[in-house]
Amino acid sequence: MGTGGVTWLGTPAFPEAARAALSDTQLRANLHKATSTIRGKRAGAVAELPDWERLRRAGEAIKDDVLAQLDGYLEQLEAAVTARGGVVHWARDADEANAIVLRLAREAGTDEVVKVKSLATDEIELNEALAAGGVPAVETDLAELIVQLGRDRPSHLLVPAIHRNRAEIRDLFRREMPDAPADLSDEPRALAEAARAHLRRKFLSARVAVSGANFAVADTGSIVVVESEGNGRMCLTLPQTLITVMGVEKLVPSWRDLEVFLQLLPRSSTAERMNPYTSIWTGVTPGDGPREFHLVLLDNGRTDTLADAVGRQALRCIRCSACLNVCPVYERTGGQAYGSVYPGPIGAILSPQLLGDFHDEQAASLPYASSLCGACFEVCPVRIDIPEVLVHLRGKAVEAKGSRSPEALAMSALGWVMAGPRRFEAAQRLGGLAGAVGGGTIHRLPWPGSKWTAARDAPAPAREPFRAWWRRTRG
Amino acid sequence: MRVALFVTCLADTFFPGTGRAVVELLERLGCDVDFPMAQTCCGQLHGNTGYRQHAVSLARRHKGIFAGYDAVVVPSGSCAAQVREMHPGMVGDTHGAMAGAMVAPTYELSEFLVDALGLTDVGAYFPHRVTYHPTCHSLRLLQVGDKPLRLLRAVRGLELVDLPGAEECCGFGGTFAIKNAEVSTAMLADKMRCVQDTGAEVVTAGDSSCLMHIGGGLSRLRAGVAPVHLAEILASTEEAPWAPAA
Amino acid sequence: MASGARREVLGRIRAALADRPSPEPVVRDYDTCRAVDDAVGLFAERVADYRATVTWVGAGELPAAIAAALRARSARAMLGPPDLPGDWRVPDVEWHLDEPPLVVERLDSCDGVLTGCAIAISETGTIVLDAGATQGRRVLTLVPDYHLCVVGADQVVVSVPEALARLDPVRPLTFISGPSATSDIELDRVEGVHGPRTLDVLLVPTAGT
Known part of the structure; x- marks a missing residue:
């Protein structure tokens, strides 16, 4: 049952972790500012599309179809990727996935890998495993870099450093980034510039990159990575070897299905009509990009989640983070209180299911981290009924606690x-x-x-x- | 129209004035109101806390008691949602025989007045400055929309002021208010600030539970804002005006 | 071991689906195309929203427009795909075509890159590259700090579904919506991180000119 990493060892149950977060006034201010900005923007981006509700329903139906025939679609994907020169690996759990990536990196003869932001690799604690194996990973997404430099934990799906404001980030860069200019200001533009300069040489000389995937198209074998900064494009095209780690559920059946998700995701996520860069590749293209492509398909608790008829809808998630941004609980506690790489409402239903152990006090506390206000369901682009799953999982927590507890x-x-x-x-x-x-x-x-x-x-x-x-x- | 009142266990025990207001209001509007004495609780508290078995038994009880009326009226968006949205799944999947029984449609109060009776002006009089909090379940599960506001706008003497951040949860959430008391309180603090910023004397809503939460916080602060259920505002007339509970 | 994992994961999936879920069919009643009065105008407006510049260029005026753009950006050393049309290679600029493939140091030392595109999407202000004619391989438009892109009005489609229907999924595709950007600081978008920090678009009547 190796599901290491889904929840962080030593994190207290939610109410206790929340108490600490609530008294951090800087955190409260940072979160309030960030979430209220993005809420308004998302509403505007969504209002622009008259067919938004129909897109949501289509997104829901496509993902439900994926889940209902997951075995067949995965086999189809494997065949398509292999036919175009890629190599597909299967991993039952975090340890197995980490071992595959470490082996591939060593075989490529590198002593460092560059990484595109990826929740799946955060979930399996790949960076820690690679470092232990002597092949450290360099995070290239700005927010991931901020978390990595600060030896911090992520607190948001999309913007893992959302709990830090510009002044804190400037101080961190001055302290931890040897090549940061001494007079670095806290202007976001200057901070982005510092990150660009810091990572430039790494990109240009990297031999191996590790990425996640936003979508994989079963019938063509195409992989999609959606990003903003261009660090993704750097990792996906410059190195000779590309290793993509992806949860088994991140499929769409056919190319056409992307027309739904490439509309739902950017507007729900960064509230943009389209994110700056989307890269789509299929296997290996001679003369363009990596010469070797490996796709690691990760289970790590997903099949257990799939077995729950109510809970499996959590696997529809496309990691947009809209539910975090509207959640009144998340807004006040931040992401770290959830003790998992998946925070907020979706984390409250995903983390305990991936972990699969409701005797774990911290995991069992997560489904209660909600007032059931329903704002999350309202914005979810794939219509995950998060309150329904929360209540369902509370049932599992109650069952695990037994009938003799004072509450029971x-x-x-x-x-x-x-x-x-x-x-x-x-x-x-x-x-x-x-x-x-x-x-x-x-x-x-x-x-x-x-x-x-x-x-x-x-x-x-x-x-x-x-x-x-x-x-x-x-x- | 033969209407059954489902008063809710909370109002029955703690806020009987809300129940009396519904009866007076509906009788004034010509309804034949009955109160089935066998009613207790819809099981929402159990259901939402994870005690599904208890919730299912209570749902089954509830369904039997309210069969045979033209309509069931509930002065609570949350309990109406529990009955309308949750009970069918609970009763249906464990008790096949019940699924087919004739069930009267359950309405939250503002829905009943606007949709079933076709009224927005119910002849009420309430000369106070009021702000309205749309409770989460009225808003998102029942989607009552602006029905309560339309009713309030038609009340004579009433000055309605917009509540900033109205659609934000007040932090009640049933056992959430106990299990995650600190987070709940943080949410409540922001809600109370918004209520106080309006300068209203009265904060109203369609749910006794959320009002108990907001009102409990305001009372602790001695804020001088009274929580008054929508039913009590609509029941208030020039002849028999609303008066604060003794 | 590897095949063991494959067998086991697929086995777990089949076991998990023992209840044979039969989801609702996928209904595609969303808009696959949308009528817009001026698709090209909308494209120009939306690209500009992302702080890229858009210049309308008449037939036959493209070389002059390219020269003007490069002058304005002080771009003297420019990259281009192997099939960059001769009349796009304006004088007084050092042109480096990607044939034979240029080393990354060369890509990094140039001021910018000039390409065409595969298609463009009005609603989202997006340019799509598919490594086809006048585009070259993906790194060309990634490493330099400046991207000058020629878009034909006949390449513009209104919606995302129309765009995907016209693309070949197995080509390496890059969707570009404005210059590189990040929302990682306080969830507020700022332009300019690792990809080109400046994007200029020249809109011509037809791509084939």
Whole structure:
């Protein structure tokens, strides 16, 4: 069950991790600024397309079709990639995928690889495995570079350094980037320029690159990488060897399907009509780009997720991060509180499923990291009903906890009370008596009600519940 | 029209004034209102916390109790959504025999008034400055849209002020408010700031639960803003105006 | 071992799908094309939104427009694909055509690159390169800091679906929408990272000129 990396060892359960994040005022300010900017922009980019809802439905249906026939599509993809000169590898888990990439890098005779931002490789902690194997990886995406230089953790799917503002990034560059100009300003343009200069020589001399994939087209074997900075193009075209690691679910059946996703993804993600660069390649093209192409197909918990009829819709995800940007919980805690490379609403349903262990207290706390407000579902370009899956996974967490937990006992008691009107009314009378003593408003309740009254007053049960009034006046 | 009131366990126990307001309002509008005494809870709390079995039993109970009316009216977007959106899946997949039973359509209050009765002016009078919080489940699960606002705009004497960031969750979320109390409180703080910025005396909504949350926070701050359910505003008339609970 | 992994992953997938899910059929009722009054004008407007410059060039005026653009950018050493048309190679500029393939140091030392394109998309302000005529291999338009691109009005389609229908998936494809950019600092877009930081587009009536 090697699913290492999906959640970070040692991260506390969500409520505790959130508490720390909530008191970080700089983090709160950075997140509020970034998420409110992107929310408005996304709404504008989406409003431009009159057929947005139809595109969402098509995206949902295409991805559901992929999942329903995943075995056949993967075989088709493998055949198409192989026919065009690529080599396909299969990995059951993180360790297996890391070993494949390390072996290929060594065979290519390199002592360093350049990397395009890839969640799948973050998930399997490929960088750590490569470093341990003596072939360090250099992150080339600006935000990934910021995280790597700061020995930090990612906090967003698209912009892993969203928790850092421009001043913090400038200070980090001055400290950790030997070639950064001494008078580096905190202007985003200057920071981008510093990253360009820092990585230029690495790109031009790299022999091996590692990437992820946004989409793979089963019938043609074409791989799609969507990006902004051009670091992706550098990695995908300059080195002699390209290794792409991709979750088994990231397929579309046919070329035409991209017409849906190349509209849904950029507008949902960076709120652009189209991202600056999209690269599409099929196997190896003689005289243009890498001479060797390897595709590593990664399971790492995905097939377990696929087995859950309700939970499998999480595998439709195209990693746009729109759900993070609109989530009121994410906005306040940031991504690191989720203890996983997949934060926010999608992370709350994906991470525990990939890990597959609801006895893990941290993983089991993630489905509760939501008020079920539904903003995530509203923006999801592939219509993942995240609240539905959250509730479903809460069921699994409850099951794992057993029927003897204090909460389970309280829920059973409440269920018993609600099972009959007489019991309910008796409970109301008991509560009403307590209320008569305490008055209309309660300032302090015993645990677990104390968690409510720490910041909120609570109403006392009414002296005359509604049903008593009804009986008295209408009965 | 024979209408059953599903008052919700929360309003029944803590906010009976909301239930009384619905009865008075609907009777004033000529409905024949009944309150099936066997009702308790729709099971949302259990369902949303992960206790599906309990939720399924409560859903099944609920369905049996409300069969045979022309309509069921609920002064809660959240409970209406539970009954309309969640119960069919729960009752259907475990209790085949029930699936076919005649079920009255369940309406959230503003939906019932606007869609079923075709009214926006219900003859109410409420001379106060009011801001409206569209609760998440009314907004996103039921998609009530601007129905509550249309009803409020027709209330005489009422000054309606826009709530900034209206569509943001108040942080209630059922057991979320306890299990993730700190995050919930952070969300509530922003909601309260927006409410207070409007200068309204009254914050209203279609859900007692969210109002209990927002109102509980405002009360703790002694903010001087009263949480009042939409039903109580619409039930208020010049002859029998709304008065704050003693 | 490798084939063991293949067999096991495919086996797990088949086991996971034991419930034989039968998803809703894919309905393609979204717009595959959209009527636009002035597709080329829209393209020009949207490219400009991404801080690329767009210049309309009349028939026969292309060489002069190329010369003017290069002068304005102080570009003296330029790259081009092997089949760069003779009249695009304006005088007073040092031209380096990619035949035989140039080494990366040479690509890096030039001021810019001049190419055509395969097609362009109005709605998104996108230029698509497919390594076909007047484009060359992918690195040519990547390493230099300046890209001057000639787009024929007859190459412009309105929507993304129209564009994909015209492309050959197995060619190496690059979709370019403005100069390189990043949103990685505070989720705000700034132009200019690793790809060309300047993109100029010359719009001509037909690509074949």
